[in-house]
Amino acid sequence: MSKSFDVVIAGGGAAGFFTAINIAEGNPKLKIAILERGKEVLSKVRISGGGRCNVTHACFIPNDLAKFYPRGERELKGPFNRFCSGDTIEWFERHGVELKIEEDGRMFPVTDSSQTIIDCFLNATANLGIQVLTGESIQNIYRAEDYWKIETQKEAYLSAKLVMTTGSNPKMWDMMRELGHTIVPPVPSLFTFNIKDPRIKDLMGISAVASVKVKGTKLNASGPLLITHWGMSGPGILRVSAWGARELFDKNYQFTLQVNWLNETGFEECEETLWDLKQNQPKKTVVKYCPFDFPNRLWHSLVNAAGISAEARWADVSKLQLLALVAQLINGEFKVNGKSTFKEEFVTAGGIELKEVNFKTMESKMQKDLYFAGEILNIDAITGGFNFQNAWTGGYIAAQSVLEEI
Incomplete structure (x- = not known):
């Protein structure tokens, strides 16, 4: 019935x-x-x-x-x-x-x-x-x-x-x-990115306001980026995952993520800031003297990735090293290999x-x-x-x- x-x-x-x-x-x-x-x-x-x-x-x-x-x-x-x-x-x-x-x-x-x-x-x-x-x-x-x-x-x-x-x-x-x-x-729509990279290893929980872009696409976003056990999360990453749901699926979640850790700051502006520091604060140790509002441990990691030693002072930094540091800050490239569900x-x-x-x-x-x-x-x-x-x-x-x- x-x-x-x-x-x-x-x-x-x-x-x-x-x-x-x-x-x-x-x-x-x-x-x-x-x-x-x-x-x-x-x-x-x-x-x-x-x-x-x-x-x-x-x-x-x-x-x-x-x-x-x-x-x-x-x-x-x-x-x-x-x-x-x-x-x-x-x-x-x-x-x-x-x-x-x-x-x-x-x-x-x-x-x-x-x-x-x-x-x-x-x-x-x-x-x-x-x-x-x-x-x-x-x-x-x-x-x-x-x-x-x-x-x-x-x-x-x-x-x-x-x-x-x-x-x-x-x-x-x-x-x-x-x-x-x-x-x-x-x-899948909202997801986080799986990234294994020495630059973010052991930095779980560190957050920075960054802009991100999927290399070779129009997908980009900005907002807080959170480093996790498995890679990267946070609102900026989730926005890219939502807007790029189909495109990233088609890539089988294998792609290169470009990160500007200084958000809207451009290459030339960043280079100028670091060059001024080299000229005006030559005796300061690079790892201890960051000119940006930036997490210390992440700064240390990116300085290291640019080939600058932990003991180096700003006076010791060569032009090539300075440009390498700018590249790490403004256009760091990270290989994404898979995704994880967001919470x-x-x-x-x-x-x-x-x-x-x-x-x-x-x-x-x-x-x-x-x-x-x-x-x-x-x-x-x-x-x-x-x-x-x-x-x-x-x-x-x-x-x-x-x-x-x-």
Whole structure:
């Protein structure tokens, strides 16, 4: 015997809960179910932002916000004009969750705990009578005359509307392909670079604001660069990995990274600074006297890489050595050999082809009464709360569309 609902939401993550709650608040009489294949719901919310949940980002201008999305920038401008980060803050405050802005613009609950967001969603679904059904792995999805039939390994569900919020789930993508959708093949997006190089060996934890470029491409970014056990991470690296997701995949993650450790400082400016030092501070020891705001241990390593001894004074540095040091500082080349997942946050580029979705309603252009929100779409962003904002915006618009049509 099938169970009937007005709306079934496939996927018990951020986008799924947000969609369900907004639909139920708009029409409390609707019968709504969330189907989650796992034993727990909201598992990605739990681990995001190091367990603090990076809810959104303090970028309040829709067109500016859209620029943080390597895939989805053009499509999200309209949706962000309807539901942006300011609306997210207001929504959570209305539901008893106060958010705070950190220096880099990321926004977290004031409790610094993702459990606050999870409790907010679980309390809302309970109060609104939304059925949250776990351990429901979808096996088949059929379109009947005027309803959807969703079969799990336990049960069959009938629903007037179906909202897909299953994230980067290949099985669900295959089912959407059978319903006529094109799936852009998934590749990793946010990742760090594996680099073995004597210049950064034993410097784990050191950070510098740098600009980076993938040699032979247009891929570049600037921002804090963090040296890790396995190579390089930090916002600058993650930006390059996001924008270069497909290009770096095609390179099999084997490429040369060019690093300007002095960020925007040019070759000539750096050379001039070091030459002045040689002229005016000749008796100073090179390793002990760095003219830049720069981590000491990294300075020592780059001085050594330029062939300058630890005892050398600025007066002893030859022109060739000085130019070699400039090159290390401004255009250090590092061989990248593979990637690592950024913390536990696995983000993919790929999913439902965006041309096949109406971004005014989040409804499929291929199937009536089928909606999408979150990472099931070929949308992804850099780190900083942007992927969640996509989930909230898509979920809100899908909810409004369902309410208008049901």
